[in-house]
Amino acid sequence: MIVEIPDEKQMERLGASFAEVVSSPVLIFLQGDLGMGKTTFARGFIRYLGHQGNVKSPTYTLVEPYTVGGGMVYHFDLYRLCDPEELELMGIRDYLQDSISLLEWPGRGAGVLPAPSVVLSFRESGSGRQVECEGDSATLRLVEERFSG
Ligand code: ADP
């Protein structure tokens, strides 16, 4: 499924549509260049679940935890990860065990990260963005319904 996203508000709404549909445990990869809207998507997702503060890319800390609706959401950004082994050291598998995890720059963790349920690829499209969604087809069908409805 490929969705055209004309502006920031709609990108947050796409994030919210995914948040409405998925349940823990789930791992979602957010891939694409800098500035393509990955963090904007994550903000819409995490705020939909009830978080009211800022959502910034955890570029230097690798992960930002959010307690929402009685569960954990982890927002990872592996942009500055030098060695995938660091993920083993931080105990990545424990994080992913029983949480909703959104992960920017999954390519940096190749070889250590488990397979995701959903992969979202963000790219430029005119003045907006295009997001290609791959993975569990039942999930994607529901997201499409929510997002277009
Ligand atoms: P990334 O995390 O991929 O580096 P960000 O989410 O930080 O990207 O977004 C970078 C910029 O792109 C922000 O200024 C944001 O407002 C803008 N943006 C996000 N989604 C869209 C969109 N669909 N169309 C146009 N601009 C967008």
Ligand code: MG
């Ligand atoms: Mg980002």
